[in-house]
Amino acid sequence: MAQSIPLQLAPRKDPTGEERLQEALDNHADAIVSAIELLQLLNDRGVLDLLRGLVAAGDQLVGMATAAADSPESIRGMRNFILLTKFFAGIPPDVLKSLVHAVEQGAQREKANRAPGLLQLFRRMNSENSRHAIAVTLDLLESVGKGL
Numbered sequence: 308m309a310q311s312i313p314l315q316l317a318p319r320k321d322p323t324g325e326e327r328l329q330e331a332l333d334n335h336a337d338a339i340v341s342a343i344e345l346l347q348l349l350n351d352r353g354v355l356d357l358l359r360g361l362v363a364a365g366d367q368l369v370g371m372a373t374a375a376a377d378s379p380e381s382i383r384g385m386r387n388f389i390l391l392t393k394f395f396a397g398i399p400p401d402v403l404k405s406l407v408h409a410v411e412q413g414a415q416r417e418k419a420n421r422a423p424g425l426l427q428l429f430r431r432m433n434s435e436n437s438r439h440a441i442a443v444t445l446d447l448l449e450s451v452g453k454g455l
Contacts, residue, residue: 322330332339349355361368375381423431431437 346355376385432441
């Protein structure tokens with residue numbers, strides 16, 4: 308009767324650290340060079356020193372940031388920032404662009420001329436566009452007055 312012959316495979320050898328490093332260098336040379344260049348740029352600009360300091364400060368930095376954010380002024384500032392962000396997000400870009408364009412043109416025009424007289428300003432305020440702008444400005448002033 309036949310007897311089975313045990314099959315012995317050679318034990319699988321895990322690559323050493325040097326072999327893995329060499330394989331990574333061979334397969335990813337461009338990425339490694341790019342990463343080294345990035346690290347050098349970060350070092351030249353002092354970013355690595357800053358990051359090293361932030362990591363070393365760790366808990367102390369978190370404590371200082373938490374204490375600063377816990378003050379009523381900080382909370383109010385964060386709320387105001389969020390409200391202003393919502394306000395500016397609600398303005399259509401074409402309206403804001405026309406406002407910026409009008410301010411630039413007005414500034415250039417006024418630099419080239421003498422300051423207008425009061426009568427001339429009152430005449431300009433009589434235009435429909437000026438009255439719309441004045442109405443919006445007055446609405447804003449009334450809202451601020453209510454908030455005070």
